[in-house]
Amino acid sequence: MRKLFRYLTSFKGPIALVIGLVFIQSMAELYLPTLMAKIIDTGVIKHDIPFILRIGGMMLLVAFAGTICSVSASYFSAKVAMSFGKMLRSKVFTHAEGFSLLEFGQIGTASLITRTTNDITQIQVVVNMILRMMISAPLMAIGGVIMAVSVNPGLSSVIVISAPLLLTGIAFVIWRGIPLFKKVQIRLDAVNRVLREGLTGVRVIRSFNRIHYEKNRFRKANANLRDTTIKVNKLIAVLMPFMMLVMNFTTIAIVWFGAIKIDAGNMMVGDLMAFLQYAMQIMFSMVMLSMMFILIPRASASASRINEVLAIKPSIEEKPANHESRMAGTIEFKDVSFHYPGAEKPALRNLSFTARPGEVTAIIGGTGSGKSTLLKLIPRFYEPSSGSILINGVPASDYPLEVLRNKIGLVPQKAVLFTGTVKENIRFGNERATDEEIVHAAKVAQAFDFISAMNDGFDSLISQGGTNVSGGQKQRLSIARAIVRKPEIYLFDDSFSALDFKTDANLRKALKKETGDSTVLIVAQRVSTVKDADRIIVLDDGNVMGIGTHEELLRMNATYQEIVKSQLSEEEIA
Template identity: 60%
Template sequence: MMRLFRYLTSYKWPITAILVLVFVQSLSDLYLPTLMADIVDVGIVHGDTFFIWKVGGFMLLVAAGGGLCAIGASYFSSKVAMSFGRELRAKVFNQVEHYSLQEIDQIGTASLITRTTNDINQVQQVLIMILRIMVAAPMMCIGGIIMASSKDAKLTLVLAVVVPILALAIFLIARKGMPLFKAMQKKLDKLNLVVREGLTGIRVIRSFNRIDLEKRRFNEANSDLTQTAINVNRIMAALMPIMMLTFNLSAVAILWFGGIRVSNMDLQVGDLMAFIQYATQIMFSLVMLSMIFVMVPRASASAIRINEVLDLHSTIYDRSEPVTQTKTTTPGTVEFQDVTFSYPGAEHPALTSITFTARPGQTTAIIGGTGSGKSTILNLVERFYDVTSGAIRVDGLDIRDLPLEQLRAKIGYVPQKVLLFSGSIADNIRFGKEDATDAEIEHAAIIAQAGDFIASMKGGYEAHISQGGTNVSGGQKQRLSIARAIVRQPAIYMFDDSFSALDFKTDALLRAALKEEVEKNQSTLIIVAQRVSTVMDADQIIVLDEGSIAGMGTHQELMQNCEVYQEIVRSQLTEEEIA
């Protein structure tokens, strides 16, 4: 957890103010019992009313000063902790934003959400306690021991026995609770995962009548977390009875031995009262420290998880070496040169020895069976993953030598799983180009065959899109996603099975309009599709089979020399359509 606190360097002045205020507050609290002892031993014993009023008034001033310092320390500690939490959340979020898909898959989406919210909140809360309590408690404990010794050194032997026993109990309980706190955070991840899957997959769950199954999954995860929380709280609950028992026994011992010393005239009554108050302050400081030890184990477990996120750096990064043009190619050219790729932990490569070139002004289509590696090709061009061997070149340059921002600025990508953001239709299309004009947005929508249904919606381009696009159909979502890529006017278009929800007529109209746009701008168009009708007119069709290229050419050429393509065509088209 101390590694995270290095981010507190920008708050050194507020922290300094907290330390000063806590120090003054502690001095105030430590001085009050001595003043009370003076009132008893001098004012009451001698019947000096003026002395009582004078010292009593001074006690009020000291108490008021201590109270003001406590308020100031609480204000600054809360402000520092909240600002620290804000900064830490921003750092974690920015780190995750730079992750490749490999790192996101490694940690898991549900765990990343928990670490960004719950884990940081745990550290944030314990920081408030550290700034307020962990600084004040040692001062009160050490100062109380010193002041108690000044009143009666022999009576302090009671504290010398009690304090180590209490400290040992706190240590043993905290050590036993630490592993359970770590387990709790992992089980919170699991619960978050189940809830997230249940909410995002609610349509599938209901359509298959699996509500009871999801309830069981949730109850199992919830019960597991609850049982662990009960176990850890049962351990921590033992701390308070131990402390109260120790405190009460020490109070009895102090009164017993202190009474003997008072009767022997070795100790004044006021000093005994002050000693009891100092003993109370010492015990109370240990109680405060125990509260820290209850929270620190869980916060430490959270801090470890946060550091894992901050220490894990993306395998996809910009190289520091200057980029040099190795050869002249037409802008937008995409070349695969003997590319092989394996997903982390996979037994077999997803792609093997892939070589082809997608040229500007042309349409390159990729078709193949499920799991043949079609989407993987597009993921590699975007550098969501890096190739295992071989090279991918854009404009003649290895994409690993291009800055990620520069590479992705060349690409208009439509993913297989369409995602729309909450906001207006115009906002969603403008996501592809932040400064797109209304005319550019409308032009992109018309090419994507979205103009008609947008016009029919209330508000037109300002019509609201709900989270995830749940208020529009699958085909409408695909067309808006396509318009988002078109408005970008990229050098390279990549469509990952983005026409699957369109009817054949809309599909044909969209492809015709898109082809005209591609030829006009001399862009490169790469289409991944399942339907033969979508790829038949492509200038180049690449047929994948189990991660390898089974054939490459036009529709007519493949019908003559590629058995895999012929099987795909026969499975989708009638003999009359083939002819």
Template identity: 55%
Template sequence: MIKLFKRIDKRYIPSLLAILLLTFGQSVAQLYMPNLNGDIIDKGVMAGDTDYILRTGGLMLLVSLGGMVCAILGSFLAAKVSMGFGRDLRRGIFTQASSYSLKEFDKLGTATLITRNTNDVTQIQNLGFMLLRMMLMAPMMLIGGIVLAVSKDAVLSLIIVAVIPVLALIIWLVGRSTIPLFQAMQRKIDKLNQVLREKLMGIRVIRAFNRDDAEKERFDSANTDLTKTAIKVNRILAIFMPLVMLIFNLIMLGVVWFGAVRIDAGAMEVGQLQAFLQYIMQIMFSVMMVAMMFIMLPRAQASADRINEVFALETELLDPDAPKAPEKTGKVVFDHVSFGYTNAEELALTDISFEAAPGETVAIIGSTGSGKSTLANLIPRFYDVTDGRILVDGVDVREFKKEELRKRISFVPQKALLFTGTIADNIRYGKEDATDEEVQNAARIAQASDFIDEMTDGYNSMISQGGSNLSGGQKQRLTIARALVRRPEIYIFDDNFSALDFKTDAKLRAALKDEVKGATVFMVAQRVSTVMDADKIIVLDEGRVAGMGTHRELLKSCDIYREIVASQLSEEELA
């Protein structure tokens, strides 16, 4: 927790100092009130002095007004600081997560990152506000109340000395019991978010296979698990609060009892007992504030640990101290490249070597799980190679700044991803300052202009979240247009023609030839018809190169390629 609060920006220091002064002023006002009240009884009511009652009563109003102003301003500043700190934490988590490679995302997972940036930060915000308001006031009220209570009657104050250690022990036991449970709750919230996210994202698949009941059971199981833990925590807290109130009422009963005895013995006045009772209430109120803090602290501590874990997890894909930026040509070389995912038993790619020259189209084909997409992900350095090296324009990709490397590449992922906004905005995602003519030209080459023109608002038509108002082929064509508008030196198409019919596929590849002339093109595909015109075809089998060459060369030399071709083309087409 302390490690997390060290991240508070220095610009909040004046506000923190102001909160400290305002809290001190509010505490002084509240501690002064019982003394004035006792004086009114002893010196005003008992003596029948009306003027003294009016003067002291007016002073009490002024003190109350001052305390109220301090409380309002203190609460406002505390809210401003805690909410600002929460905003800074969210920004920090988002920035940190944005720097992660796919390896770190695979390690943490999307669901937990969402929870840590929302629920966990909210827990820290709430604790921060409570700390600035209650935790600052509680020690002042506790110490001040004890000192003033002792000044009124030292003998009667022994009751407080006897009870406070008991309360401290109860608070410690509750904190010890709830911290593991709150940590478990945050993990179970992660699980619940994961199930819910999968349910919402996979709604089409779930309904297509009539798995609604099964998904409801998954959600109910995760929800019930979280509920049981939450109930267990609240049972502990439900016992804790009445127990503290019972002790509080016993103290008040004891003070009234022994106070009456001392008044009867002439050792104490009625006003002093009244003031003493109010000081006891303030002391107990301070203890209650501390107790509330200890109720919130375990869950906030669990959240702080999870947030610190995000900040502590550094990406392995660091920019070099002396990055290189060679002339842009688009040449790509794989030099004995091997790669394995974290905790995987086998390498995904083994000893891959080839060259791709500018103006050349390199197709990558193979069975499912052969490593095609993995190979494509290594070029823009989404992952770092395990062995070997990848050269772009003669320089190892690890010697580039990631931003500089990716400026040279247009990447079209296997899963077509669109953002909420207009069609033009989504195409301009590839080039922010693209003109209308460039946007329209990219859409025309990607064979997307026909369906765009048919839409009511054309290029200003809105795309819903995830492109759910478009077909799979329409989404793929827009993602291709987004890559084309950038006009880089290297294009990577990761199986982006699978949702297109053969006619559109052929038209798109024909239009691409002139558009990407001079650039290096990588085309991952399942269809033989998509790759057969490529300058170089790389056949992958279980992460290894099974063959390399043109379509005709591979038909003669590569059995695996012949099998793939025979499974897709007729004998006439094959001939």
């Protein structure tokens, strides 16, 4: 946790104020038993009412000052803890935004969500407790010991015996608790993962009648979390009765030996009462520390998980702008190969081609041939294992990511929509787009008709994940989002698969006019989608089997001929 606590330096002022307030509060609490002893030994025994009122009034003032300091310290410590949590969430989210797809795959989305929410909440709670208890408890313990010894050194031997017993119990809980708290967070990750998959994939689960299977899967993950949490709570449950037992026996011993001293005339009744309160303050401070040490192991596990995220260095390195940001749109692959981590063989091997503005380059091939991987290398979602990708003659890695990606309009294989209106989803591609530009983009994407048919038109709400529109409608909205961006490079990753042939043809015809000056790369399964392209790249198992026009490949490329024969009739081929 020390690595994360360095961020607390931003809150030096409020932390210093909390420390000061807690110090005053602790001194006030330590002073009250002394005043009470004076009231008993002088005021009560001698029946001195004015003395009782005077000292009693002083006690009220001291208690009031301590209360004000306690409330103020609680307010500022909570403010620091919440602000610290906000800063950590911002840092984790911002850092994760710079991850490539490789880093996201390593950690997992469910785990990232847990670390950004639950783990940081655990740290917030501990920071709040540390500012209040980790300062107050030692002050109360040390101050209590000093005051108790000053009242009666002989009785202090009782505290010397009981305090190590309490510390031993606390140390045992810490030793056994840290591994269990780490397991709790891992089990929570698993519950989040199963829950997320069950909710996002509910349509598939129902269509395959796998509801009972998913229920059992969730029940198992939930039971694992429950069992581990119960183990932790059992450990904590043992500690509290043990501490209360020690405290009660300490009280009995103090009263017992104190009564003997009073009977022998070596101690006043008020001093015994004061000593008893100081002993309770010492014990209670240890109880507060034990509460801290119960929370610290879990927060420590959470902190290590957050540090894991912050310590990951994104594989995609950001570079300063040292080239002209304007890109004409020419894309050149030079002997590019790519290998997924842990994969047995490369996803792409020795790929070389050039795509120019005003041209359409299509990529076709079977499932797993590397088509989508090729597109992901252009915006630098992944880095090539070897070779280089040039944008306008400059290596893509030399451009700042923002400059590079601002020139690209990507329509992913799986259309992704966000919660909001249709207009907001299209404007996601260009936040400065006018309403006229949004309507134009929708018309080009063949989305205008179905948008107009919706109850509120472009102001109609899209539910989370776009579940209230069809697959084809999602694809067309995604295409409109790319069009409104007016990029120099269009990347269509199998973006027409959910469209019927008529809509596909109309869309390609409209796109040809819209993207006339841009570089267009299309990944597609249908031959009808790619046959009019200026250049077709045929991939098979990561290898380039041929590059050429539809007519050239149809004459000379066996792989392309097989694809065409599997989709078109003899008449259509002719």
